[in-house]
Amino acid sequence: MGKDKLRLGFNGHFEEKEVEIAAGDPTPWDPSQTFSILGARTPRLDARAKATGAARYSIDVRLPGMLYARILRSHDPATVVRSLDLTAARKMPGIRAVLAIAKPGDALRFAGQEVAAVAADTPERALDAISAIRVEYGARPFVVEIDKARADGAPLVFEGKVETKTSAGDAPGAKKALPRKGNVQGPRASDKGNVAEGFGKADAVVEGTYSTQVQTHSALETHGVVARWEGDELTVWASTQGIFSVREELSQTLGVPLSKVNVITEYMGGGFGAKFGAGVEGVTAAKLAKEAGAPVKLFLDRKEEHLAVGNRPSSVQWVKAGATKDGKLTALQLIVHGGGGTNGGTGTSGPLKNVYACDNVKTEEFDVFTNSGPSAAFRAPGHPQGAFALEATMDELAARIGMDPLEFRLKNDPSEVRREEFRIGAEKIGWAGRDARRRVPDNPALRRGVGMGAAIWYNTGGTGPKATVTIHRDGSAEVVHGVQDLGTGARTMVGIVAAEELGLPLEKIAVRIGDTRMPYGPGSGGSTTTPSTAPTIRAAAWQAKKKVAASVASAWGVPEEAVVASAAGFSMNGDAGKRLSWKEACGRLPEEGVSATASRAENHPDAWKRFTAGAQFADVEVDVETGLVRVRKVVAVHDCGLVVNALTAESQVHGGVIQGISYALYENRILDRATGRMVNPNVEQYKIVGAMDVPEIDVTFLPVWDAVNNTHSVGIGEPATVPTAAAVANAVSHAIGARIRSLPITPESVLAALDGKARVAAMPGRETREGGRA
Amino acid sequence: MKTFTLLPVRSLLEGGRESAKPGSILKAGGVDLLDRMKEGLETPDRVVSIAHVPGHDGIEVGPPARIGALATLARLDSHAELRRVYPALADAAGGAATPQIRNMATLGGNLAQRPRCWYFRQAEFDCTKKGGAQCFALNGENRFHAIFDTDVCCCIHPSATAVALLAYAARVDTVGTRGKRSISIEDFFVAPREDPTRENQLAAGEVIEAVVLPAPAPGSRSVYKKLKEKESFDWPLVETAVSVSVSRGTIQDARVVLGSVSPVPRRARGAEKILAGARPSAELIARAAEAAVAGATPLSQNAHKVRLARVMVERALREILA
Numbered sequence A: 001m002g003k004d005k006l007r008l009g010f011n012g013h014f015e016e017k018e019v020e021i022a023a024g025d026p027t028p029w030d031p032s033q034t035f036s037i038l039g040a041r042t043p044r045l046d047a048r049a050k051a052t053g054a055a056r057y058s059i060d061v062r063l064p065g066m067l068y069a070r071i072l073r074s075h076d077p078a079t080v081v082r083s084l085d086l087t088a089a090r091k092m093p094g095i096r097a098v099l100a101i102a103k104p105g106d107a108l109r110f111a112g113q114e115v116a117a118v119a120a121d122t123p124e125r126a127l128d129a130i131s132a133i134r135v136e137y138g139a140r141p142f143v144v145e146i147d148k149a150r151a152d153g154a155p156l157v158f159e160g161k162v163e164t165k166t167s168a169g170d171a172p173g174a175k176k177a178l179p180r181k182g183n184v185q186g187p188r189a190s191d192k193g194n195v196a197e198g199f200g201k202a203d204a205v206v207e208g209t210y211s212t213q214v215q216t217h218s219a220l221e222t223h224g225v226v227a228r229w230e231g232d233e234l235t236v237w238a239s240t241q242g243i244f245s246v247r248e249e250l251s252q253t254l255g256v257p258l259s260k261v262n263v264i265t266e267y268m269g270g271g272f273g274a275k276f277g278a279g280v281e282g283v284t285a286a287k288l289a290k291e292a293g294a295p296v297k298l299f300l301d302r303k304e305e306h307l308a309v310g311n312r313p314s315s316v317q318w319v320k321a322g323a324t325k326d327g328k329l330t331a332l333q334l335i336v337h338g339g340g341g342t343n344g345g346t347g348t349s350g351p352l353k354n355v356y357a358c359d360n361v362k363t364e365e366f367d368v369f370t371n372s373g374p375s376a377a378f379r380a381p382g383h384p385q386g387a388f389a390l391e392a393t394m395d396e397l398a399a400r401i402g403m404d405p406l407e408f409r410l411k412n413d414p415s416e417v418r419r420e421e422f423r424i425g426a427e428k429i430g431w432a433g434r435d436a437r438r439r440v441p442d443n444p445a446l447r448r449g450v451g452m453g454a455a456i457w458y459n460t461g462g463t464g465p466k467a468t469v470t471i472h473r474d475g476s477a478e479v480v481h482g483v484q485d486l487g488t489g490a491r492t493m494v495g496i497v498a499a500e501e502l503g504l505p506l507e508k509i510a511v512r513i514g515d516t517r518m519p520y521g522p523g524s525g526g527s528t529t530t531p532s533t534a535p536t537i538r539a540a541a542w543q544a545k546k547k548v549a550a551s552v553a554s555a556w557g558v559p560e561e562a563v564v565a566s567a568a569g570f571s572m573n574g575d576a577g578k579r580l581s582w583k584e585a586c587g588r589l590p591e592e593g594v595s596a597t598a599s600r601a602e603n604h605p606d607a608w609k610r611f612t613a614g615a616q617f618a619d620v621e622v623d624v625e626t627g628l629v630r631v632r633k634v635v636a637v638h639d640c641g642l643v644v645n646a647l648t649a650e651s652q653v654h655g656g657v658i659q660g661i662s663y664a665l666y667e668n669r670i671l672d673r674a675t676g677r678m679v680n681p682n683v684e685q686y687k688i689v690g691a692m693d694v695p696e697i698d699v700t701f702l703p704v705w706d707a708v709n710n711t712h713s714v715g716i717g718e719p720a721t722v723p724t725a726a727a728v729a730n731a732v733s734h735a736i737g738a739r740i741r742s743l744p745i746t747p748e749s750v751l752a753a754l755d756g757k758a759r760v761a762a763m764p765g766r767e768t769r770e771g772g773r774a
Numbered sequence B: 001m002k003t004f005t006l007l008p009v010r011s012l013l014e015g016g017r018e019s020a021k022p023g024s025i026l027k028a029g030g031v032d033l034l035d036r037m038k039e040g041l042e043t044p045d046r047v048v049s050i051a052h053v054p055g056h057d058g059i060e061v062g063p064p065a066r067i068g069a070l071a072t073l074a075r076l077d078s079h080a081e082l083r084r085v086y087p088a089l090a091d092a093a094g095g096a097a098t099p100q101i102r103n104m105a106t107l108g109g110n111l112a113q114r115p116r117c118w119y120f121r122q123a124e125f126d127c128t129k130k131g132g133a134q135c136f137a138l139n140g141e142n143r144f145h146a147i148f149d150t151d152v153c154c155c156i157h158p159s160a161t162a163v164a165l166l167a168y169a170a171r172v173d174t175v176g177t178r179g180k181r182s183i184s185i186e187d188f189f190v191a192p193r194e195d196p197t198r199e200n201q202l203a204a205g206e207v208i209e210a211v212v213l214p215a216p217a218p219g220s221r222s223v224y225k226k227l228k229e230k231e232s233f234d235w236p237l238v239e240t241a242v243s244v245s246v247s248r249g250t251i252q253d254a255r256v257v258l259g260s261v262s263p264v265p266r267r268a269r270g271a272e273k274i275l276a277g278a279r280p281s282a283e284l285i286a287r288a289a290e291a292a293v294a295g296a297t298p299l300s301q302n303a304h305k306v307r308l309a310r311v312m313v314e315r316a317l318r319e320i321l322a
């Protein structure tokens, strides 16, 4: 333990701060530091394996004697299971295990809910067998539209207690018990200052109702596991964001000691918040494998993936905001009704409460249950929805007081980091000339527009993770840490931090991750992986290196403090003659080398604190005759503390922007209102942005030396997607001169907005009141 | 997918004969068929593949042009001579689906593929097209559905090449157990009013052998245009092919075709009538485009498609009459 004076902050805004350093933890890097590899553009360690197909994802795992499982699901949105007969299925050729998931009397609450499962020697036979399972259902009334679900007398999704599915990645507050009336649960409420007074002080007030659709996670690798029992020990290869949370769930639901459950994720094909637990499919696979006495593979198909394993809930947000003539926000108010199907946690208040400074803020968040697949945490839960409504409101308010929307934001943004990001982004997108570029020479049908939005995020990782670093006699090193790499580049990040601390080239370091038999690694949610893992790796590497230094000291017969470690090796304070290269020093280690296991230290309480900030700008082109929108360019300026790997950090922002554009313009889970079934459970009609529709994306990072942890690192996965849809929507509105209040923005919604424009313009000086209060 | 036997055949006639047997179905590229089999909409015991029958993938531009049923969309797109004489067909083929699909998809399969209506394509909806009692789209989720002929089944026909072929007054040559015939492309398609469970009049055992396009009239111009929400991996919201011949400043003959708006590709005869014998002008084009969508009966969620169709016809006409 000790206090260190550190220079913290960001470009042009540095200050000296005393920071308490935990014992066993290295001092955070200093801004004057030159790095050998940290922050450079380093290709992924597994790039070649992935590009050549050599990388073995969980979905690729094939074991000798492995069986294939399938799940039978209900086709209807609300039923009661009357009877379930598995006998015919059991007798089908190649069937090795059959399992009831629902039992007679159980209520099924959405189309796609699990009923039973089989394991067979081929996938085809498993599929044949589930159609031989005889189920009698009793139909119940259902409701799939959120406005209908809110109405008096609507069919109740939960007649009794609410049974929501929760997972390690749920939005904060999702688990709190809340009052419920009919299908409406809530509110989760917050009230700061006095909004009535705030609106009273305002020179301009705007309000509007904003709605957003359900987006499904659509990770390339679907949910699933391969499960294998060896005696009473279970090993599971999972497509998961948290190998340890999968282990926890399997241990609890199956009653197997934690010590006898191993979870492995070597490579993973994407996860955005819905892959923390074992899930019904994981538990089912383990049970089938036990019954069959053979390993079982159970991976969902694309349709099941859309129906049953999570989504970003829909929202209807009523927002009211007031400001003074000179551009000071006086009040912000939000009432949101979120549609998370059979799940809650649908709030969207994050951006409105936290981005802009305002003394009077009131929010009320209601979950509306419907008979549709449950929501799950999805990349910045609540935030893309909330940012869409908030940033549109900011633009409208700026217009009302006759102020430039950028200037209005700069006046109200308490984050000096984000203000700097707004300035950088505005410069890059050409904000100043945006009005002049609205018309396109030679094409009267086209308009261009530029819009912006703010990103915010909160998490900076935390304690729990452990890592072991071993330095071998030949000078090479090995890092063992039970984190999983979702495709974000975590494996490479681990290697880079160790390489930097040890002064070794990356090739000399072996990175072993993705297995619960390793020291505990964090679940990858909340953008906490890098800030949890990187400081752990650095601490372990630092401690292991100190052990090499100690062995040098004892060889030289001097105290440990006298030995100075550097990239070149070891030398003695003040004695030019005493030197050992890294290789020589390691060569004197015992056969087993030296190892150190370190734990992630607490976040430094006296760090340079802020919320993670970002700013994005979108440049769009709209065909006003067809309503078609094309995004031409997105400028994204973000802070994620100190960047570990510029290449993969940039990839995260690319991914966030691409997913945000997809959300803004295309993705939409469409339920048939008459039957409650999803009509587009595929990737053809559930439209996801494709390569041809991805614009130029210009990414800038603003390095912030925050000393939150010893590497100054903060996550970027979620903030990267928070403001994209908001910026695109604002750009479209700028282009066409009319406001669009629902996502996704489609040709018909653009045309409708253009048609409605005359109406709005005919009422100068009046508040916009489309839809009124939700 | 149900287990089946793959039966490769050596001639189209054999393909016809074998596929006419119970439990059998014809496959060319298989792009469309496999999707339907995976969903359980088709459960054949035998899949009769004509994919490797030699001699039917040729493109003779003529004119008249003759294109074998097994020519892929990718080849139609990349054939320079075809593109010069029949640009709307080359563009329709080249803009459909994705490069991977175009490498597999055949012209015959493209014409005989079945609609992508999301109710039809899911086994759990027993819709009129499957012989059921109800068109779920009529009062359901119908944003992408038909705006014409919506009374029985409001799916839209998916074939892009058909839209262009209609503009060129092509004929479809078939071979089968009952001999050969040549069908005008307009008569080839069957509207739901006649029979909602099929889209064309191919009989059991009848196979498309080739498509024949007459020589374009002197001074004729043609174009295919479509509107897609996404440029990657998407279907058109509306599409149009237009062919006109102009002589001494007057439009002699015009064929205006709309795709993705009706259960079978649709000729906009009202627009054609306005154009024939008239002198091109902005006003004429606007009137013709308006006429092309006259009588539309859009559904609850797709009124915008009427406007989109009008705009696309207008743009197509402007492009070739400018």
Ligand SMILES: Cc1cc2nc3c(=O)[nH]c(=O)nc-3n(C[C@H](O)[C@H](O)[C@H](O)COP(=O)(O)OP(=O)(O)OC[C@H]3O[C@@H](n4cnc5c(N)ncnc54)[C@H](O)[C@@H]3O)c2cc1C
Pocket (backbone or CB within 6 Å): A684, B025, B026, B027, B028, B029, B030, B031, B032, B033, B034, B069, B095, B096, B097, B098, B101, B104, B105, B106, B107, B108, B109, B110, B111, B112, B113, B114, B158, B159, B160, B161, B202, B206, B207, B208, B209, B233, B234, B235, B236
């Ligand atoms: C994402 C996506 C986007 C697409 N976008 C478009 C688009 O924009 N425009 C478009 O037109 N298409 C589009 N397609 C469809 C694609 O072009 C067709 O599926 C393809 O052309 C079918 O050709 P095939 O040879 O694979 O037919 P197959 O799948 O082999 O056959 C289709 C049907 O035709 C029958 N058949 C095949 N050949 C013959 C023959 N010679 N005589 C008689 N019957 C025959 C078969 O029995 C079968 O019923 C898209 C497809 C996808 C997946």
